[in-house]
Amino acid sequence: MTECIYTVSGMACGHCAGFVTEEIERIAGVLAVAVDVETGTVTVTSNRDLNVADVRAAVEEAGYELTTATG
Known part of the structure; x- marks a missing residue:
């Protein structure tokens, strides 16, 4: 399993987190998505390396912008 943390700008509420989660979950190999709106981070767990x-x-x-990727 692989875990990557991405910084996403423009998220302000739970609805934002839901939209981002829904779109990322559509990527093949994604097992889990955890969004922290306060810090603007999205942690993605997958069964393979994902293409940034x-x-x-x-x-x-x-509707948001990915600003950095680590992991």
Whole structure:
């Protein structure tokens, strides 16, 4: 299993977290998504290494911006 932490700007509430979670969960291999709106971080657990471009596209589809990726 792989865990990556992404910083996403523009999230302000639980609804924002829901939109981001929904889009990221559509990526093949994603097992879990945990969003912390206060810190602007999204922790993604997957069964394989994810392409950052795929995660960025999912975040942008939700209406937000991925600013950094670690892990």
